[in-house]
Amino acid sequence: MLELAIGIILGCCALGAGMAMIAGIGPGIGExxxxxxxxxxxxxxxxxKGSITSTLFIGCAIAExxxxxxxxxxxxxxxxxxxxxxDILMSTIG
Amino acid sequence: MSKKSRGFVAVDILYILGMILPILAVIVLxxxxxxxxxxxxxxxxxxxxxIPMPIQDLPITEAQVNSAAVIISIFFxxxxxxxxxxxxxxxxxxxxxxxxxxxxxxxxxxxxGDYFMGFTPFIAAMLALSAFSSLMSLFGVFPPTSDLNIxxxxxxxxxxxxxxxxxKCGPINYAKSFADPPLxxxxxxISEIATPVSMALRHxxxxxxxxxxxxxxxxALQGLSHMALSWAPEFIANIPFxxxxxxxxxxxxxxxxxxxxxxxxxxxxxxLYVSGAFNIDLYxxxxxxxxxxxxxxxxxxxxxxxxxEILEEK
Numbered sequence: 001m002l003e004l005a006i007g008i009i010l011g012c013c014a015l016g017a018g019m020a021m022i023a024g025i026g027p028g029i030g031e032x033x034x035x036x037x038x039x040x041x042x043x044x045x046x047x048x049k050g051s052i053t054s055t056l057f058i059g060c061a062i063a064e065x066x067x068x069x070x071x072x073x074x075x076x077x078x079x080x081x082x083x084x085x086x087d088i089l090m091s092t093i094g
Numbered sequence: 095m096s097k098k099s100r101g102f103v104a105v106d107i108l109y110i111l112g113m114i115l116p117i118l119a120v121i122v123l124x125x126x127x128x129x130x131x132x133x134x135x136x137x138x139x140x141x142x143x144x145i146p147m148p149i150q151d152l153p154i155t156e157a158q159v160n161s162a163a164v165i166i167s168i169f170f171x172x173x174x175x176x177x178x179x180x181x182x183x184x185x186x187x188x189x190x191x192x193x194x195x196x197x198x199x200x201x202x203x204x205x206x207g208d209y210f211m212g213f214t215p216f217i218a219a220m221l222a223l224s225a226f227s228s229l230m231s232l233f234g235v236f237p238p239t240s241d242l243n244i245x246x247x248x249x250x251x252x253x254x255x256x257x258x259x260x261x262k263c264g265p266i267n268y269a270k271s272f273a274d275p276p277l278x279x280x281x282x283x284i285s286e287i288a289t290p291v292s293m294a295l296r297h298x299x300x301x302x303x304x305x306x307x308x309x310x311x312x313x314a315l316q317g318l319s320h321m322a323l324s325w326a327p328e329f330i331a332n333i334p335f336x337x338x339x340x341x342x343x344x345x346x347x348x349x350x351x352x353x354x355x356x357x358x359x360x361x362x363x364x365x366l367y368v369s370g371a372f373n374i375d376l377y378x379x380x381x382x383x384x385x386x387x388x389x390x391x392x393x394x395x396x397x398x399x400x401x402x403e404i405l406e407e408k
Contacts, residue, residue: 068299
């Protein structure tokens with residue numbers, strides 16, 4: 001019974017981590033759009049390449065933030081949550 | 095004076111040792127303290143020892159020690175670069191140092207304006223500390239920026255600067271800045287708090303994800319090479335031949351490119367947030383008003399004095 005409970009905890013943590021990373025879709029689409037527009041802009045105005053590239057990098061880094069939130073939650077779910085949940089389970093059983 | 099004197103060279107060697115020794119010490123410490131483990135494990139910073147404190151024990155972790163080593167190393171690098179400055183540069187390092195300073199000043203001027211020129215050393219220090227901290231992973235030691243606590247400290251510092259520059263126009267204007275569209279005031283407060291959180295998490299997440307992905311790929315390659323060599327006797331099959339070279343390609347992106355990019359972005363965001371927090375037109379208006387008010391008072395006083403004088407004369 002205890003093994004089943006621990007198995008459910010581990011499995012649910014892994015599932016949750018996987019679901020959290022669905023958030024990776026958003027930054028992917030966003031950064032793709034940004035790069036596409038930047039390429040267009042450089043094609044239209046090659047002399048502004050330097051400033052376009054630096055703006056693009058900053059924009060990409062900011063767009064990445066939501067994905068990184070999801071990543072942090074996924075990492076917490078994989079590496080931190082199982083130990084704590086198993087500890088809680090053990091302490092409640094006694 | 096093309097030849098350097100003996101004392102000059104000795105000081106140079108001292109500075110170079112000061113640059114290299116902290117990093118070597120950190121590597122040795124890492125080798126000595128890492129517990130033997132089976133297989134691959136992804137862990138946070140090791141805790142070297144804890145100092146007992148009244149409210150909560152203060153753990154001294156790998157991340158803190160490594161960042162201190164980076165700080166000492168950069169300190170000696172700066173001393174080395176500025177050693178033997180002359181009005182007409184003779185040494186190559188003076189050209190490099192001047193180039194760095196000029197680049198930093200141009201960056202501040204472009205992004206923050208003339209009022210913030212005093213920020214150049216701070217931003218350059220931030221950039222160097224962040225970049226070198228992340229690049230520590232090239233030596234195989236724990237990069238300090240892969241620990242949320244270190245980056246959160248920097249983000250809190252930036253948040254304090256933002257608040258200071260918002261407060262410069264007076265507390266009433268500080269409160270007003272949140273009620274820009276009055277209905278969205280709660281959201282503005284949340285976004286103000288989200289600024290340091292997102293800055294810290296962005297930097298930490300990027301560096302840590304690089305470490306995690308590197309370890310996962312290395313493990314997968316080990317398994318693959320074990321499978322590919324499964325026909326051979328065991329001691330040959332255990333050689334992870336696929337791990338040669340392939341993780342290095344990832345390392346170029348995650349350790350070198352991503353580290354430097356994140357350092358640049360952290361410095362850039364610091365500049366943008368701090369200069370965006372300060373409304374220079376409003377500040378000058380308020381100062382002008384105060385100055386006028388003072389002058390008005392003195393003028394009134396002088397008028398009173400004149401009246402008195404006139405009365406006395408009469």
